[in-house]
Amino acid sequence: MNSNNNPYSSRRYIIVGIIVVVAIIYIIQLFSLQILNPKYREFADSNAFYNRTLYPSRGSIYDRNGKMLVYNQPTYDVMMTVREMGKFDTLDFCETLNIDMATYHRLEADMKDKKKNRGYTSYTPQLFMSQLDVEAYGVLQEKLYKFPGIYIQSRTERQYNYPNMGLLLGYIAEVDQRKMDEDPYYKRGDYVGKSGIELSHEKDLRGEKGVEVLLRDARGRIQGKYQNGEHDRSAVSGKDLKLGIDIDLQAYGEYLMQNKIGSIVMIEPKTGEILCMVAAPSYDPAILTGKDFSTNYLQLVRNPYKPLINRAIAGNYPPGSTFKPSQGLVFLQEGIIKEDTRFSCYHGYPPLGGRPACHGHASPLSLQYALATSCNSFFSYGLNYMLNNRQKYSNTAEAFEVWKNYMVAMGFGYKLGVDLPSESRGFIPNSKFYTKVLGRQNWNAHNIISIAIGQGEVLTTPLQIANFAALIANRGYFYAPHVVQEIKGGQLDTIYTNRRESGVDRGYYELTVNGMADAVTSGTCRGTYLGPELTVCGKTGTAENPHGDDHSLFMGFAPKDDPQVAIVVVVENGRFGATNAVPIGKLMFEKFFYGEVLPGDQYLEDMIANRVILPNVYIKNSRPKSIIRKDSISQNSDSTKVIAIN
Numbered sequence: 001m002n003s004n005n006n007p008y009s010s011r012r013y014i015i016v017g018i019i020v021v022v023a024i025i026y027i028i029q030l031f032s033l034q035i036l037n038p039k040y041r042e043f044a045d046s047n048a049f050y051n052r053t054l055y056p057s058r059g060s061i062y063d064r065n066g067k068m069l070v071y072n073q074p075t076y077d078v079m080m081t082v083r084e085m086g087k088f089d090t091l092d093f094c095e096t097l098n099i100d101m102a103t104y105h106r107l108e109a110d111m112k113d114k115k116k117n118r119g120y121t122s123y124t125p126q127l128f129m130s131q132l133d134v135e136a137y138g139v140l141q142e143k144l145y146k147f148p149g150i151y152i153q154s155r156t157e158r159q160y161n162y163p164n165m166g167l168l169l170g171y172i173a174e175v176d177q178r179k180m181d182e183d184p185y186y187k188r189g190d191y192v193g194k195s196g197i198e199l200s201h202e203k204d205l206r207g208e209k210g211v212e213v214l215l216r217d218a219r220g221r222i223q224g225k226y227q228n229g230e231h232d233r234s235a236v237s238g239k240d241l242k243l244g245i246d247i248d249l250q251a252y253g254e255y256l257m258q259n260k261i262g263s264i265v266m267i268e269p270k271t272g273e274i275l276c277m278v279a280a281p282s283y284d285p286a287i288l289t290g291k292d293f294s295t296n297y298l299q300l301v302r303n304p305y306k307p308l309i310n311r312a313i314a315g316n317y318p319p320g321s322t323f324k325p326s327q328g329l330v331f332l333q334e335g336i337i338k339e340d341t342r343f344s345c346y347h348g349y350p351p352l353g354g355r356p357a358c359h360g361h362a363s364p365l366s367l368q369y370a371l372a373t374s375c376n377s378f379f380s381y382g383l384n385y386m387l388n389n390r391q392k393y394s395n396t397a398e399a400f401e402v403w404k405n406y407m408v409a410m411g412f413g414y415k416l417g418v419d420l421p422s423e424s425r426g427f428i429p430n431s432k433f434y435t436k437v438l439g440r441q442n443w444n445a446h447n448i449i450s451i452a453i454g455q456g457e458v459l460t461t462p463l464q465i466a467n468f469a470a471l472i473a474n475r476g477y478f479y480a481p482h483v484v485q486e487i488k489g490g491q492l493d494t495i496y497t498n499r500r501e502s503g504v505d506r507g508y509y510e511l512t513v514n515g516m517a518d519a520v521t522s523g524t525c526r527g528t529y530l531g532p533e534l535t536v537c538g539k540t541g542t543a544e545n546p547h548g549d550d551h552s553l554f555m556g557f558a559p560k561d562d563p564q565v566a567i568v569v570v571v572e573n574g575r576f577g578a579t580n581a582v583p584i585g586k587l588m589f590e591k592f593f594y595g596e597v598l599p600g601d602q603y604l605e606d607m608i609a610n611r612v613i614l615p616n617v618y619i620k621n622s623r624p625k626s627i628i629r630k631d632s633i634s635q636n637s638d639s640t641k642v643i644a645i646n
Contacts, residue, residue: 049213049226051124053187055155056207059238061169061197063247064273064485070169070285072156076132077189078140080111082122085149093147096140097129117188118180125151127189130174131291155191158198163284164251167310168277168420168483170196171288185209195308197483199421201241204487210235242486244273252591253278256584256605259612261305261572262551263312264588265466269563272470272479272496274418275592277463279315281307305614313423316459317570320541321374321524321577322555323454325472325512328367330406331382332508336389339511342366345377352446356380356453371515372523374540376453383452387445396444397431404430409502411467412460417480417495427459455544466568469555472516472537473563475509476502513537517560527582528556530589535560538585540577548615549573554581558589565592573615583608 061070078097094104110116111126120126128150132140137152144150158172173194175186186192192206193199210233213226225232253264257280264278281303287296300308309315331337342364348354358376362369370378386399393399407413413428429451434443450456463481471478482496516537519525525538538556545551552574557566567585574580583604590597597605 049215052212052214053153054210054212054233054235055153056209056235057156057237058158058172058207059205059240059488061205061241061243063243063245063250064275065246066242067247068161069165069243069247071159071161073159074134075130075155075157076134076137077127077153077155078129078132079125079151079153080108080128081125081149081151082112083149088147092143093150096143097132097136099129116177118177125153130189131157133290157191158285158289160285160289162247162251163286164247164254164282165245166196166283166285166288167279167308167312168196168245168250169285170194170198170200170421171285172198173288173293195421196310197241197243197420200419201484201487204241204490205238207238208236239490240488241484242488243483244268244271244275244485245277245483246275248595249588249591250276250278253588254280254282256587256608257571258609259614260574260580261311261614262570262574263315263462263568264570264584265312265462265568266588266592267466267470267481267566269470269473269478269557269566272467272481273485274481274483275565276588277310277312277483279309279311279313281305283307310420310422311570312462313418313420315461315570316424316426317462317551317553318456318458318543319454319460319465320543320551320553321454322465322468322539322541322553322568323458323460324374324379324452325371325516325539326407326410326412326468327379327382327452328371328512328515329410329502329504329508330403331386332367332511333406333504334386334392334402336386337367337382339368340366343370343378343381345375349377349380349449351384352380352449356450356455368511368515368518371512371539372518374519374524379452380449383449384445397435397441400431400434404428406503409500410471411464411478411500412458416463416467418463419482419484419493419496423463424461426461426464427457429457433457454541462568462570465553465555465570466566469557469566469568470563471502472509472512473557473566475506475513476504478502513560516556520556524578525554525556525582527578528554528586528589530558530586530593534558534589534593536589538582540582542576545573549575552577552579552581554585556585556589558593565589571613573613580608580611580613 057072060068060072062068090101090104094101107128111128112120114120117126132152140152144152171194172191175188175190175192179192180186180188193202198205212229213231215224215226249266253276257264257278260280262280264276266275267273268275283300344350345358345361345363345365346354347360348357356376361373361375365373365375365378367378386403387396389399393402404413407428413426415423415425434448435441438447448456451458467478467481477499479497479499480495482492484492486492516539517535519540520529520536520538524540528536528538530536536556536558537560538554541553541555543551543553552571554569554577555567557563567588569581569584569588571580571584587597587601587605587608590601
């Protein structure tokens with residue numbers, strides 16, 4: 001029969017076509033299930049293989065002299081493979097782990113909750129409980145045969161040789177879902193840096209995980225390595241860090257700042273390396289490890305004096321008179337004043353009727369003498385003359401933008417880029433800010449005169465002031481301050497090796513340096529005088545505080561002609577700069593240069609260390625419970641307990 005006349009011939013092709021399409025669909029589906037979707041492969045492979053994660057040792061941390069600050073000790077995680085679990089005595093299991101049945105069911109529910117544990121599958125080991133101590137590990141290891149489907153996985157936890165640098169070092173804690181979503185490296189139960197160096201250098205410290213592929217029999221028992229370990233991948237240990245910090249200097253600074261709020265920052269001017277960074281109050285880093293982490297962390301959070309805030313980089317303060325050298329430098333560079341320019345001071349700035357007020361000293365006076373005596377009137381005159389100079393600037397806004405740009409070049413108003421998290425930028429206003437705040441275009445210097453003496457809207461961090469001291473010490477340049485001196489097997493960011501210029505001629509810095517030297521020999525910083533053989537340059541500051549006593553500040557460097565260290569001291573509610581900041585600065589200089597306090601200043605050390613300067617605080621609901629550790633508790637007058645920093 002002719003196929004052309006066969007009514008069923010076309011149907012045959014349709015049926016064949018359908019069969020081909022169905023076959024293609026099945027092939028695609030199988031490819032998707034077996035190749036593209038690892039879930040089903042995992043189910044199949046898990047019956048025969050067990051991929052054991054090998055956790056790397058986290059990098060250790062050393063101070064600049066090679067003293068070990070942070071190291072690791074073994075800890076253990078309890079892993080559970082639900083498909084392999086047979087019946088066992090759960091009560092005995094709980095007693096072995098020192099937990100109750102309610103905790104057991106909660107941990108099991110969290111493990112199986114795919115919202116909390118997105119990688120959960122009953123076919124592979126899942127984290128049940130972390131940070132098993134050595135004693136509990138030993139007991140569980142002996143009884144492990146009783147608990148089918150239970151495994152032990154080793155890892156390390158942080159240990160500390162010193163009770164110092166809690167805010168600087170930071171802490172590690174279990175990774176949260178946000179971090180796991182951001183970085184697939186992390187899985188439930190992993191630990192990650194949460195603050196301080198542990199956070200900022202997480203990728204350097206963490207290393208790289210390895211894997212061990214093990215073969216299992218039909219009952220899930222480990223039979224050995226798969227193909228003699230050909231598919232294994234060794235863990236790569238994290239990189240060790242060497243800090244610029246001197247732990248002895250750091251510990252001494254924390255001792256002096258106990259029962260006070262504020263900070264001490266010391267920088268090596270030639271490198272930008274931070275020699276010490278004290279933020280008070282702080283905490284012993286050892287309390288944020290192990291099973292007591294949550295309890296201790298909550299106590300720190302509730303502490304009214306905020307010991308989890310690194311005030312050295314996150315605290316914003318009016319710089320007060322420590323800001324005056326920057327003004328003199330700008331006025332000189334812009335030609336507003338000369339070395340021999342003199343202004344009058346009659347216990348204050350005359351054009352505004354003695355505001356800002358000033359203390360008694362000789363008048364009229366030059367820049368060098370104004371720095372030595374910390375004259376408010378001199379720098380008020382300078383700012384007024386600069387902003388009103390129409391031969392040089394077309395209007396006030398233009399002049400102010402020039403001023404602002406110099407401040408930024410000197411390291412104010414923006415983050416310096418220190419290798420620590422949570423750095424604040426401070427605040428240097430621009431002309432648009434004042435136009436908006438004052439509500440008019442025709443504002444002038446007298447409307448904002450307080451910024452000339454480091455008050456008003458100007459805010460700085462202690463780190464920025466210390467960096468400014470290093471800038472003056474270097475006569476016009478600085479390196480971005482940084483905590484880490486060396487990454488073993490790695491490199492520092494070039495931001496810490498690139499020299500940053502201020503745009504002010506070196507000669508003008510020499511005049512500023514001489515003024516700061518005079519401040520120590522015969523001016524407001526006489527309390528830091530260490531003799532003719534070690535010339536100290538300094539500048540005090542008293543920052544107005546609307547919420548209580550003024551803040552006490554000191555900025556300086558030494559020696560004058562070959563600066564090895566720059567420093568800032570900030571004591572909240574410490575009143576005049578000479579009252580508290582200056583003596584602390586002197587003691588820190590002595591510790592740095594001599595390794596100990598000079599015999600004649602032992603009384604000063606005792607007085608400062610025992611001085612309590614803590615503001616009254618309102619504690620909502622109830623007082624937080626103290627964290628009881630040896631030598632870690634002190635009290636203020638209202639019996640509110642705080643974590644000390646010794």
